[in-house]
Amino acid sequence: MRRLSLILLAVLMTISLIGCTPKKEEVITMGFVPMRDGDKLIESVEPLTEMLSKELGVKVEGFTATNYVGVVEGLGSGQVDFGFIPPFAYVLANKESNAQVILTALNKDLEAKYRSQFIVRKDSGIKSFADIKGKKVAFVDPSSTSGYLFPGAHLIKEGIDLEKDIQYVYSGGHDKSLQLLLNGDVDVATTFVDVRDRYEKDFPDANEKTEILGYTEYIPNISVTIRGNMEKDMQDKIKNALLNIASTDEGKSLLKDLFNMYGFTEATDADYDIIRTTAETMDVDLKAAE
Structure with missing residues (x-):
């Protein structure tokens, strides 16, 4: 009987200790x-x-x-x-x-969306997306949403085959695409809106020398x-x-x-x-x- 009482006491103490164990914090x-x-x-x-x-x-x-x-x-x-x-x-x-x-x-x-833009030099003679055929385009990076994926899709919808109708390069940055355009190394640059204002200190004449050809769909x-x-x-x-x-x-x-x-x-x-x-x-x- 004494042994049974000790066993019951041990069980009760174990249950008590379990009940006192703090819950893991969520x-x-x-x-x-x-x-x-x-x-x-x-x-x-x-x-x-x-x-x-x-x-x-x-x-x-x-x-x-x-x-x-x-x-x-x-x-x-x-x-x-x-x-x-x-x-x-x-x-x-x-x-x-x-x-x-x-x-x-x-x-x-206060918008939940943004767009990409296509920029050309004002003296380029490019006035429509059809004029981009045969030209050189600066994309940002193959993984860039606003610097490649949406602009590329937009050009395809405009009837331009990216591999056959244009030449293109990856600049590595939105500011670098703008720089290539201003230097005359490419004919079109794809960037977020509006890269010219963002990098005005680096390229103070960008707005004067370039214009926006069009925009992509909203992202x-x-x-x-x-x-x-x-x-x-x-x-x-x-x-x-x-x-x-x-x-x-x-x-x-x-x-x-x-x-x-x-x-x-x-x-x-x-x-x-x-x-x-x-x-x-x-x-x-x-x-x-x-």
Whole structure:
């Protein structure tokens, strides 16, 4: 009887200890790539994760990836709960793991989209896209959305065969494409809108010597994407938390400094169908496009 009592006591103590064991703290992981506007490193996203933690009532930590594919893979594996990724990366994440876009970032004009432009020299004699045939075009990089993929797709829709009707080079940068155009090394440059104002100090005569031939279709801005198996309640909480943060002066300043974002608007998967169409037109492997 004494032995039975000791066994029961041991069992009760074990149950008591299990009950006292603290639960593992819930953590939400935010994925990002440490670049802002292509040229400035993000030193830390801790101020943003702290604001999100306060809004959500759950600890938020940052996951730093060396490129956007790292965030896409993190969303698929569950290592990342949500992240800031560009449109092609979103379409890839959606295809691979059913990741879902919940918000699209706004630019300084408070638009959730942007375009590419085609620039020519004013003395080039190029007045239409048909005039580009036989000319030399500067694209930025084969992985650039605004510097190659959308401009290339636009030229194809204009009846131009990229391999037969034109010569082209990859400049390695939007500013470098503009420089090639001004130097007379190419006849057409494809860049974001408007590269001439962005690099006015480097090329003060760019606006005087060049003109815009036309624009591509609109491209969705950076997305806020959540992992595909996230509970609806948490999806809504993250969405509302980011919208709330973007509505405050402190939050606006923080998003601008970190990611060059000026707020968010709600988004759906259909908003990114233009990316899928463009990838198909350009015969692009979405994974390679990142």
